[in-house]
Every structure is written in structure tokens, then in C-alpha cells.
Amino acid sequence: MTAGALARRGFGDAARAVRLLADCGLAPERHAAVVGELGAAPDPDQALLGLARLLECCAEPDELLDALCSDPDLSARLVKVLGASSALTDHLVRHPGDWRELRGADAARAPDPDALRAGMLHIVGADPNADAPAAAEKVDDPAGPAHALRVAYHRRVLRLAGRDLTGAADLETVGAELADLAAAVLDAALAIARADDPEQAALCRMAVIGMGKCGGRELNYVSDVDVVFVAEPVDGVEDDQAAMRAAARLAAETMRIPSETGPEGTLWQVDAALRPEGKNGPLVRPLAGHVSYYRRWAKTWEFQALLKARPIAGDAALGAAYAEAIEPMVWQAAGRDNFVDDVQSMRRRVVAHIPPAESEREIKLSRGGLRDIEFSVQLLQLVHGRSDPALRSGNTLAALDSLSARGYVGRDDAGGLADAYRFLRRVEHLLQLNRLRRTHLLPDPDSADGAEQLRRLGRAMGYGANPVTEFMSAWRRVAAEVRRLHEKLFYRPLLHAVARLPEGEQRLTLEQAGERLSALGFADPSGALRHLEALTSGVSRRAAIQRTLLPVMLGWFSDAPDPDAGLLGFRKVSEALGGTPWYLRLLRDDVRVAERMAWVLGTSRYVTELLLRAPEAVAVLADDADLVQRPTHALEAEADAALRRHGTAENAVAAVRALRRRELLRTALADLLGVSPVAAVGDALTAITAVTIEAALRTARARVADQRGEEPQTRLCVVGMGRFGGRELTYASDADVVFVHEPLPGADPVAATETADAIVRELRRLLEMPAHDPPLLLDADLRPEGRSGAMVRTLDSYAAYYRRWSSTWESQALLRAAPVAGDAEVGERFTAIIDPMRYPEGGVEDAQVLEIRKLKARMEAERLPRGADPAMHTKLGRGGLSDVEWVAQLLQLRHAHDVPGLRTTGTLEALRVAVEHGLLDAEDGATLEAAWCLAARVRGAIMLVRGKPSDSIPKPLRDQAILAGALGYRDDDEEEGAVGRMVQDYRQATRRARAVMERVFYDD
Known part of the structure; x- marks a missing residue:
């Protein structure tokens, strides 16, 4: 076969392909089908090179060649694997006989989960039927049971990849089998841990709870396997603490085995960060400890994570008891006071974690990515699953099917979202298969290597003529569709509940719409529904445009500190502008104006009142x-x-x-x-x-x-x-x-x-x-x-x-x-x-300085309002505006006659000049300036938020949350939250300023 013919079949380096075919003994007239398979591989050059390496390592290369010619299924599976995964090619080179894993009836069907578990336990010499299986000291592999386990795992992945790449296994099957395989590996790793320390193993029984994609039976080829450990003392052991210490050792060893790097590489990382208290909490807790934590301390995002929790390894009875105790709490999470804040902070954390340089290539976290789908489905489950047990599935596609079947999502929309999910997950799988490394990032099309990887990816996805262009176009279409469906699934049905809309689209009852509005952060769902009805009812052009705008704007209102006030303000502004044609056209055509309007109306009563006096001023938001x-x-x-x-x-x-x-x-x-x-x-x-x-x-x-x-x-x-x-x-x-x-x-x-x-x-x-x-x-x-x-x-x-x-x-x-x-x-x-x-010559006299100091002390004692917290009063409180200004003014009274630069009416300018002339330490000056600016910002924000003046940070938590939002704080910190960080920043800045003030103001 000529180089030109091979180039037409898709080989990039046709001259090398000719040589490799000859070296492999592949004659075009005898092995035309095999050459055809190579040309159809995701990367023909990589597949041919991998086959040459494999044949070179095989003890009987002719057997493999004959098998490839006589078994089209084997040929398709092996070549597809070689062309898609350099990591599995390396495995085959290390273990040449494993090509047989792709041959025969077993290679064509999915294994039973119990069979997978039994197989992995047998590999390490453990009895699958034992209550607490323990590995044998000696196994067939001279490198030990852990090495044998890794080899066996890759054999199973090899077999699965063969079915996956040839279309014999769909996405659901692949994700489920990978999750079951991970569970079997953890059971075998636990058996090894028991064998390594039998005395500790005798003290406790332990269950491994799968979380995330493993718990939902939708695992990737390479993903962190999220777990939680629960343990109890075995009958007869009275020392609970000793049992928990033993369980912690077993858990740590169980995590180490799959995560350890060796000749077979790392399987995946085992991540226990979703346990109570996260990385700061104990690795293992008893069941009562888990229940107590989730009842008293857990945040909503933790219940969202528990939505996928499933016992996967270890003591089955203990795992079942854990599920029975925890599951009811998951479905009450949407009724918690902090539900909205936690959900919104979860969304913001996802977006915040995307590096800007990668946002356009991130298929998991970016807008229109997998997280959008998963978040939409999980939030709908949490909102409606309280009253509808049919929605309580940890699997994304299964849950989406249930949401559709029960009428919460339209069939067409559910189908579109499911198709998008399958597309994105398949892309994710193919990206990870190449090197068996965790990634969700598309290659950079502007680099030579990235373009080649995209070509391989596009061919694996089935795009032929121009795989890079066709794949990128398809991905962008899918991302745009996910964004559209995300908005439609969660927001548009709210309008269907209150307005006369086209038939055939999904409707919610008013009760369901209220639940969904509560989940978005509206404190008065019934009031919000009335506003929506007023804005969208009727057949006018204005109502039609509002029905188009509001599904998107509701999401922005929910991101604002006070969604109820935002929607009410929007209704009033819209009614005030009446049929003004430019207003709705501006919102429809300039997304920035609509987004900004939702934010400021949901943040500031002051702005809302000003805007209602002249609604046409909304136009300034455009630029x-x-x-x-x-x-x-x-x-x-x-x-x-x-x-x-x-x-x-x-x-x-x-x-x-x-x-x-x-x-x-x-x-x-x-x-x-x-x-x-x-x-x-x-x-x-x-x-x-x-x-x-x-x-x-x-x-x-x-x-x-x-x-x-x-x-x-x-x-x-x-x-x-x-x-x-x-x-x-x-x-x-x-x-x-x-x-x-x-x-x-x-x-x-x-x-x-x-x-x-x-x-x-x-x-x-x-x-x-x-x-x-x-x-x-x-x-x-x-x-x-x-x-x-x-x-x-x-x-x-x-x-x-x-x-x-x-x-x-x-x-x-x-x-x-x-x-x-x-x-x-x-x-x-x-x-x-x-x-x-x-600016007196010689500065103020000592007696005058003493008078000023007394006046300052008396002002603090007498003018601070009764009941006000001195640490939270922006004007007269400790380290507040007054403290900083009196320091600056005393420096002016003392030195402005001799330092003309101090003859200014501005506080910050006076501080800067004092620093320049050595009258104030630079660090002290910076401390005072920072406190003054923060106190001024907070004081201004209080007026903006409340619409009326106040010098004190409000005490009610809701008011503090709105104030924090106005100041730019977001709930992207799981530990403190926006309010906690705002208060901490303010207290820290003013405390430092107070220390400087007391030292400088009272220093003779």
C-alpha cells in the first residue's frame, strides 16, 4: 500500500506508516481489514505504532496477527484502544498477553457488580463470602497483592474501553461499570489493609460510602473517588476510641493503595474531603457521630453532596444503616434557613475556580458545561424531592428521566439536556482515556500538539471530513443549548405557573412554583408570583418581551442580596415606563443592562427610590x-x-x-x-x-x-x-x-x-x-x-x-x-x-491638645447612641471615621503652619502628607487610610442598602447579608461566608486603626 493511499486513510506520517506496516508483517492484500481498522482509528499513527510495539513484545506475534484477521470484533476493539489511549497501549506493552482481554464473549458484555467484587477480592487472595475479607500473604503476583490489584484493574478498564470505543457500551453502562470497578478495588484494598494489620482489623467494622460520581454510578475513567468512612466497634469491644483509631488506620491504608504510584501507575486518588468538617474532621466517625453532625452542623451543600451517597464497600449492614439514617435529612435540606445562601455560594465557587485562561476550554465547570446540568438536576431534585420520592436518585440521567416523567421538566427539554450530558461526558471520557489522567480541559487549538489532540478527539467522536472544526462547532452548540435549557428548566416554568403561555410546555402548580422561588432566595414566594403575573400576563408585546426576559433575569435577581426587593423594584420601574418602546428593547438587546438592573434593584433601596423618580435613567447602565x-x-x-x-x-x-x-x-x-x-x-x-x-x-x-x-x-x-x-x-x-x-x-x-x-x-x-x-x-x-x-x-x-x-x-x-x-x-x-x-504659628499649645483629647473622650462616651456596638459603629466606633479624622486633624493643628501640604481639608490627603514629612509612620498611615476607606464604604453602603442613614452595621443577619453583597462579598467561602468575612475584615481594620490612634493621638 502506497504512502498516498495511507494518507487518504487518515495517516499523518504516511511514509513511516509504510515502514511500520512492513515491520509488523501486515500485508495489504492479506490484512486489508486490519489496515482499514487502523485507518479508522481515532489516531491511525498512534494505533499503528502501538500495534508495532505490542507485536514486538508478544511471545507469539503470529497468533495476534492471525486473531486480528479472523476476529473482526477483536480487531476493532484493539485498534480503537491503541488509537485512543497511549496509557492502555503502555499497559499492553507491559502485559502483552492482555490483548486476549479484548477477545471472546466476556469482552463483549458488562460484568455483574458482584462478579467484579468477587474477582478483585480473589486477585488479592481474599474470600468474597467472608464477613470481613482479608488478603492472603502470598498471591500469584510476586510483587504483592497491591500490584496484582492494579494490574487487574487496568485489565478491566482495557476490556471496558474496547466496548466503549466500538459503541458496544453506552455512557450509562460505562459510568456504572467504572463505579462498580472502583467499589471492588476499594473492597480489595480494604482486604489488604486488614491483612496488613489483623489486630486493628479485629477491633472494628467499617463501611465505605461512595460520594459524587462514584456514589451515583456515573464515574469517569479517571476521577477522584469521593468517599466517607463510617465505623463501629465489633461486638465485644468496649473501647470505642481504640476501635475508631483502628478504623482510621484501615481507612488511611485503603485510600493509599489505589492512590499510590508504582510500575502500573496511579489508579486514582481517593478523596475523603466530603466527610463531616471536611479535611479538618476525623477521617472516620461512628454512625452516631455522622448523624449528630448532619443534624446540627451540616450546611446545605453537604446535603447536596449526600444526594449521591451510596454504600460501596466494607461492612454492608453498617453501610445500609448509614444510608437509612442519613437519607431522610437530605430531602429536608431545601427547607433549611440557609438553603439559598449555600446553593448560591456553591454556584459561585464553581465559576470562581475556573482559571480565566481556561474558561473557554473547560467542559466541566464553564457555562454550558457538565456542572450546569448537574446543578440544575440536583437543585430541582432538592426542591421537589421533599414531597416526591420518585426523584431521589443519585444518578444524573436517572434523576432527569424521573423529573421528566413526573412533569417537572418537559420531555423535549429533558431529552435535550440528557443528549448534551452524554455528549460532554463522552468528550470527558475520551480526553481522560488518552493518558488515563484526570482532565476536563479541551486541548488548545492554537498549538500544534493541541490541534493534533483535537483531531484525535474529533475522529473518536465520529467526525470525519474535518474533525477539529466539526467537533468544536458541535461542542459550542451543545454548550449554548445547555445554557438555554438551564435557564428554561429552572426559571421559565415559574412564568408558566402564573401566565397564559403556549400549550404543550411544562407547567408548575403554584405550590411548586413557590418552592422553586424559595430555592432561588425569594423570602416571599407568593409576592414574587404576583409580580411575575403582573409583568407577564396578557397578550401584549410588552408581556411577551417580559416573558422572554424574566427567565434569565430571575437568575440574576437570585444572585442579588435581596431578590424580593429586586423583583418588586423591576415591576415598579417597568410599570412606570409603561409602553416606552426603548426600555424593553434596551433590556432585550443589551444583556449587561438587564443584569446590572437586577443587581442594583436587588441590592439598594436608595437606588430603587431614585430610579422610580425618573425610570428613564436606567439607560445609563448601558455604558x-x-x-x-x-x-x-x-x-x-x-x-x-x-x-x-x-x-x-x-x-x-x-x-x-x-x-x-x-x-x-x-x-x-x-x-x-x-x-x-x-x-x-x-x-x-x-x-x-x-x-x-x-x-x-x-x-x-x-x-x-x-x-x-x-x-x-x-x-x-x-x-x-x-x-x-x-x-x-x-x-x-x-x-x-x-x-x-x-x-x-x-x-x-x-x-x-x-x-x-x-x-x-x-x-x-x-x-x-x-x-x-x-x-x-x-x-x-x-x-x-x-x-x-x-x-x-x-x-x-x-x-x-x-x-x-x-x-x-x-x-x-x-x-x-x-x-x-x-x-x-x-x-x-x-x-x-x-x-x-x-494653622497656628508654633502649633497648638499643650493645654489645647489636652482639651482636644478630653473632647474626643467625652464625645465617645456621650455621643455614641445607646445600645450601639462601639466595634460596629462606622463613625464614632473604635477605629472608625472619627478616630482617623481626629488623628489627621491633630497633626494639622500641630504642624500645618510649618508644613504647607497639611493645609488641606481632606483627611486622606492630610495623612499622606504627614507620612511624606515623617510626622506619621508609613505603616501607621496605611493602617489609618485603610480603616477610613473601609468605614466610609460601609457607611455609604448602609445608606444604599437601607435607603435611610445609619452609622452602625445592622444587627439582623439578613441585613448584614445584603450589606455584604453590596460591598462585593460573596458566599464562596464554606467556612465563614460573606457576612463573616465582611465583619472580620471590618473588625480587623478598625482594631488596627484604633491601636494606631491611641498611640499617635495620645502620644506626647
């Missing part, structure tokens, strides 16, 4: 560029246009307040979606507040001038104080201000002050008047003499007051004073007056 803080000059220009556009003062300022509301929403959205850091939030809120006050001040001045018939004979400036002056405003902050004016030359000072006071009263009225948009409250309590003092003072009055009467606390307050609106020249002159007060 991150629309969420970025707008330049101040652009805001000023828009405010000017609003003032010119409206005739009355009330309407003009209402338009400016609408501008403010829109910018508040933009800032809050950017904050929630992680587009803006804390400092940018404060800057944005300060900027829009200043622009709003400036526009309102101009309107108030014009209004007073119109009322009095003359231009005011004074110039007025609004000075920001506190967080406003420091450009650190939060969503909950009032605007702390003082008002200063300067009469025009020749004007009557008394009349000018009356006019300024009238302007201020009108300014506050316009900003606080009832309107559609949130008011802007101006707080002037930091003015001289506080609430008892005049609302407005002249520059001379301020100068006289500060020169004669001001206190140390007022100097401290003035550190954050900055002109924000009104006459700029008056603002500059006011700044010149207060600079000597806040």
Missing part, C-alpha cells in the same frame, strides 16, 4: 462611560441652562434638584457596580451639592432682589464645613455650611445683613421645599455660637468673634472649611481670616 463622574463645569453649564429655562424660582430650583438626583443616581450606580472608589464617590457628591447650592443661591438672590425692588447691597459666600468642606460627602450627609457676607461699599451694614439673611432663608426654602426629588438640607450648626448665633455674619464679625471668643474645637472644625458657592472673593477673604486659627 461605564455614562457612570463616570461628570466634570464640574459641565454640571454648572447644565444648571445654568435649567435656571434660564424656567420662569419661576421654584421651577428653576426644582430642575436643578432633578439634575442633582440624576447625579446622585449616577454616583450610587458607579459605587455599587465598582466603577468608582470611595474618594471618587465623596468628590462626586460634593461637586453636585456645590453646583446645586450655587444655582439655588443665584435664584434666591434674584428672588429677594425682585421682592425688594433693588439688587442686594451685599456679597454672600457659602462655606462648606465638615465632610462637605473636605469633599467627603456621603449619601446620608447633610451639607454643613456657614454663611458669610460682605456689604458693598457705602451700604448700610444692618440692612445688608437683613438682606443676606433673607437670601439665606430663601435659599434653604428652595432647597428643602417638598418636591419630586430629594431635598438638600443645609446645616449651619457649626456657625459661631451654634444654633444661638446669627445665621449670617459679616467678615468683620467673623474676624472679631474668632479673635476674642473662639474655642479650640472651633479651630479644629475650621480645618475642613472651604468656600463652595457664592462670591469667590469673599470666600478668599474668609479663608485668610481663619487660616491663623486653624
Whole structure:
């Protein structure tokens, strides 16, 4: 046969193939069928090379050649194995006589599980009929029973692969036989362990519980075999602890034998991490210990894992007792308080564990992969299996059949998902067969070796003309179908329960729909059903689009911290926008907008309230560029246009307040979606507040001038104080201000002050008047003499007051004073007056420092709300905002006269300058900055989540969970969870900051 003919048959290196055929003694005229089989192998070159190696090692190569010619079934099985698995080829080279395992009637049929167990026990010299089989000291294999067991295992895998690759065994058969084979190996390994330490074995009886794919009888060729060990003392043994220690030794040895690397390689790893308490828990527990743990401590994901639990080896009676005790608890898991959080965290952990570089080639964990199918089926089982025992199967395909037969999944959908599952599992099997290594990653098509592996995979899957392209196209189609069916199976039937939809599609009863909504995290399923009915009922185009959107959006709502609030907010926004055509088109055509909308509505009452005031603002979610803080000059220009556009003062300022509301929403959205850091939030809120006050001040001045018939004979400036002056405003902050004016030359000072006071009263009225948009409250309590003092003072009055009467606390307050609106020249002159007060030459005196420290201590003792936890109060609590700010302000009072960089109103900038000039240790500065930023974030998030201000982290766990979600914490940590890590991070940061504060603030 020529090289060209072999190339046409699929050989990549046809010239070498010609030589190898000759070396093997394969003549085309005599062995045409064998050559044909080689050409049809997944990798013809690998198959031919493997056959040449095997013939070279065979004692009777002619016998093998004759058998290949006379037995087409043998030829097909052997060549397919050689062309698909280099690992099994290596086994055949080590054990040339094992080609006979692929010959005859036994090679064509699946073995009985009991026969597999008996065979493996016989291999190690154990009696299958004994209550506790123990291996013999000597077996036929001189290398010992463990080596004999590994060889026997690979023989069985060889036989199974022959049937699998030729289509004589379907996926269900392959998975079941591999699971049964693993169980038989574990029984034989346990027999070896008993023989190695008979005294320990005599103390206990032990059962091995299969978990995961082994428990579900759907094991891969190479997969970790998940197990749990349960043991009891044998009758007559009274020392329970000694029995448990003995069982632990037996279990460890049982795990070691299949996992150990030797001449035959490693079979697979035995993983006991699914046991109670995971890797931190004891390897073996008595039955009562298991039951106690699952009743008191287990999380939902552990019951989800137990869904597949099945006794597979060891003491059968003890295994049955374990199953009987544990199974009822599994099917009550969906009713647990933490069911939703655990299920959602499980989903997030799966996605989080995919390396970004591999996400597009991962067939198990990626979107549209095996985990999507398994998660969908298991979640439906847990939700509906409580009341329907027919769904309680540990096998994915069997459970899917039951879900379909019982009406929870449509037949076509179940069939589509089952086909996708079989496709993906077959791909997984073929990937693992090549080298008998655990993998779920497709080869990289951009590399030469990866392309060759994909070619072999595609040919093994049955794609001929262009195997790489055809296989990759098929895989992408399957992944897309899995994603579609995942959404449809779990979410769309909820709409079927409440809306009039096409006949022939699966429907749920209202009770079943409620159960499913509970599983998604909705605390009020009946309310959620009412919202769905309102959104999707009817035959309008809007209802039709909502029915398309909601199956996807329900999943996003369930990922939000408060799904109920999210769905309610979505209903209100949708109703407010009515038939606006662009709204639903935007959600339908831009998946990012819909996903973001579900998240923010399910996270923030503050955002929901703002959005309901102007639902059209939802359009800003389409582009991150629309969420970025707008330049101040652009805001000023828009405010000017609003003032010119409206005739009355009330309407003009209402338009400016609408501008403010829109910018508040933009800032809050950017904050929630992680587009803006804390400092940018404060800057944005300060900027829009200043622009709003400036526009309102101009309107108030014009209004007073119109009322009095003359231009005011004074110039007025609004000075920001506190967080406003420091450009650190939060969503909950009032605007702390003082008002200063300067009469025009020749004007009557008394009349000018009356006019300024009238302007201020009108300014506050316009900003606080009832309107559609949130008011802007101006707080002037930091003015001289506080609430008892005049609302407005002249520059001379301020100068006289500060020169004669001001206190140390007022100097401290003035550190954050900055002109924000009104006459700029008056603002500059006011700044010149207060600079000597806040940046005193030589720094503050010791007596003043003592006064500041006493004031700080008194504030902590008196102003902290009754019942508030000092460790959880973001403003006045230990290590909170106040602690950090007072440290920065004391450094400014002491050193700002000599260090001009400290003459800033911003807390973080003051800390950074202090570090630069050696006034504060760099590590201390970083600690204070981290605590301040975290406390500011938490304080802002509390307002976003609750829609009303609070300085304390809420105590109810549900509120804390929503807050943690808003801050970006996810339940992907099994031990702590999002709330635990949020609280831990906050306590840790503030505890460190408090230590720095006490050392720096009180250090002389």
C-alpha cells in the first residue's frame, strides 16, 4: 500500500506508516481489514505504532496477527484502544498477553457488580463470602497483592474501553461499570489493609460510602473517588476510641493503595474531603457521630453532596444503616434557613475556580458545561424531592428521566439536556482515556500538539471530513443549548405557573412554583408570583418581551442580596415606563443592562427610590462611560441652562434638584457596580451639592432682589464645613455650611445683613421645599455660637468673634472649611481670616491638645447612641471615621503652619502628607487610610442598602447579608461566608486603626 493511499486513510506520517506496516508483517492484500481498522482509528499513527510495539513484545506475534484477521470484533476493539489511549497501549506493552482481554464473549458484555467484587477480592487472595475479607500473604503476583490489584484493574478498564470505543457500551453502562470497578478495588484494598494489620482489623467494622460520581454510578475513567468512612466497634469491644483509631488506620491504608504510584501507575486518588468538617474532621466517625453532625452542623451543600451517597464497600449492614439514617435529612435540606445562601455560594465557587485562561476550554465547570446540568438536576431534585420520592436518585440521567416523567421538566427539554450530558461526558471520557489522567480541559487549538489532540478527539467522536472544526462547532452548540435549557428548566416554568403561555410546555402548580422561588432566595414566594403575573400576563408585546426576559433575569435577581426587593423594584420601574418602546428593547438587546438592573434593584433601596423618580435613567447602565463622574463645569453649564429655562424660582430650583438626583443616581450606580472608589464617590457628591447650592443661591438672590425692588447691597459666600468642606460627602450627609457676607461699599451694614439673611432663608426654602426629588438640607450648626448665633455674619464679625471668643474645637472644625458657592472673593477673604486659627504659628499649645483629647473622650462616651456596638459603629466606633479624622486633624493643628501640604481639608490627603514629612509612620498611615476607606464604604453602603442613614452595621443577619453583597462579598467561602468575612475584615481594620490612634493621638 502506497504512502498516498495511507494518507487518504487518515495517516499523518504516511511514509513511516509504510515502514511500520512492513515491520509488523501486515500485508495489504492479506490484512486489508486490519489496515482499514487502523485507518479508522481515532489516531491511525498512534494505533499503528502501538500495534508495532505490542507485536514486538508478544511471545507469539503470529497468533495476534492471525486473531486480528479472523476476529473482526477483536480487531476493532484493539485498534480503537491503541488509537485512543497511549496509557492502555503502555499497559499492553507491559502485559502483552492482555490483548486476549479484548477477545471472546466476556469482552463483549458488562460484568455483574458482584462478579467484579468477587474477582478483585480473589486477585488479592481474599474470600468474597467472608464477613470481613482479608488478603492472603502470598498471591500469584510476586510483587504483592497491591500490584496484582492494579494490574487487574487496568485489565478491566482495557476490556471496558474496547466496548466503549466500538459503541458496544453506552455512557450509562460505562459510568456504572467504572463505579462498580472502583467499589471492588476499594473492597480489595480494604482486604489488604486488614491483612496488613489483623489486630486493628479485629477491633472494628467499617463501611465505605461512595460520594459524587462514584456514589451515583456515573464515574469517569479517571476521577477522584469521593468517599466517607463510617465505623463501629465489633461486638465485644468496649473501647470505642481504640476501635475508631483502628478504623482510621484501615481507612488511611485503603485510600493509599489505589492512590499510590508504582510500575502500573496511579489508579486514582481517593478523596475523603466530603466527610463531616471536611479535611479538618476525623477521617472516620461512628454512625452516631455522622448523624449528630448532619443534624446540627451540616450546611446545605453537604446535603447536596449526600444526594449521591451510596454504600460501596466494607461492612454492608453498617453501610445500609448509614444510608437509612442519613437519607431522610437530605430531602429536608431545601427547607433549611440557609438553603439559598449555600446553593448560591456553591454556584459561585464553581465559576470562581475556573482559571480565566481556561474558561473557554473547560467542559466541566464553564457555562454550558457538565456542572450546569448537574446543578440544575440536583437543585430541582432538592426542591421537589421533599414531597416526591420518585426523584431521589443519585444518578444524573436517572434523576432527569424521573423529573421528566413526573412533569417537572418537559420531555423535549429533558431529552435535550440528557443528549448534551452524554455528549460532554463522552468528550470527558475520551480526553481522560488518552493518558488515563484526570482532565476536563479541551486541548488548545492554537498549538500544534493541541490541534493534533483535537483531531484525535474529533475522529473518536465520529467526525470525519474535518474533525477539529466539526467537533468544536458541535461542542459550542451543545454548550449554548445547555445554557438555554438551564435557564428554561429552572426559571421559565415559574412564568408558566402564573401566565397564559403556549400549550404543550411544562407547567408548575403554584405550590411548586413557590418552592422553586424559595430555592432561588425569594423570602416571599407568593409576592414574587404576583409580580411575575403582573409583568407577564396578557397578550401584549410588552408581556411577551417580559416573558422572554424574566427567565434569565430571575437568575440574576437570585444572585442579588435581596431578590424580593429586586423583583418588586423591576415591576415598579417597568410599570412606570409603561409602553416606552426603548426600555424593553434596551433590556432585550443589551444583556449587561438587564443584569446590572437586577443587581442594583436587588441590592439598594436608595437606588430603587431614585430610579422610580425618573425610570428613564436606567439607560445609563448601558455604558461605564455614562457612570463616570461628570466634570464640574459641565454640571454648572447644565444648571445654568435649567435656571434660564424656567420662569419661576421654584421651577428653576426644582430642575436643578432633578439634575442633582440624576447625579446622585449616577454616583450610587458607579459605587455599587465598582466603577468608582470611595474618594471618587465623596468628590462626586460634593461637586453636585456645590453646583446645586450655587444655582439655588443665584435664584434666591434674584428672588429677594425682585421682592425688594433693588439688587442686594451685599456679597454672600457659602462655606462648606465638615465632610462637605473636605469633599467627603456621603449619601446620608447633610451639607454643613456657614454663611458669610460682605456689604458693598457705602451700604448700610444692618440692612445688608437683613438682606443676606433673607437670601439665606430663601435659599434653604428652595432647597428643602417638598418636591419630586430629594431635598438638600443645609446645616449651619457649626456657625459661631451654634444654633444661638446669627445665621449670617459679616467678615468683620467673623474676624472679631474668632479673635476674642473662639474655642479650640472651633479651630479644629475650621480645618475642613472651604468656600463652595457664592462670591469667590469673599470666600478668599474668609479663608485668610481663619487660616491663623486653624494653622497656628508654633502649633497648638499643650493645654489645647489636652482639651482636644478630653473632647474626643467625652464625645465617645456621650455621643455614641445607646445600645450601639462601639466595634460596629462606622463613625464614632473604635477605629472608625472619627478616630482617623481626629488623628489627621491633630497633626494639622500641630504642624500645618510649618508644613504647607497639611493645609488641606481632606483627611486622606492630610495623612499622606504627614507620612511624606515623617510626622506619621508609613505603616501607621496605611493602617489609618485603610480603616477610613473601609468605614466610609460601609457607611455609604448602609445608606444604599437601607435607603435611610445609619452609622452602625445592622444587627439582623439578613441585613448584614445584603450589606455584604453590596460591598462585593460573596458566599464562596464554606467556612465563614460573606457576612463573616465582611465583619472580620471590618473588625480587623478598625482594631488596627484604633491601636494606631491611641498611640499617635495620645502620644506626647
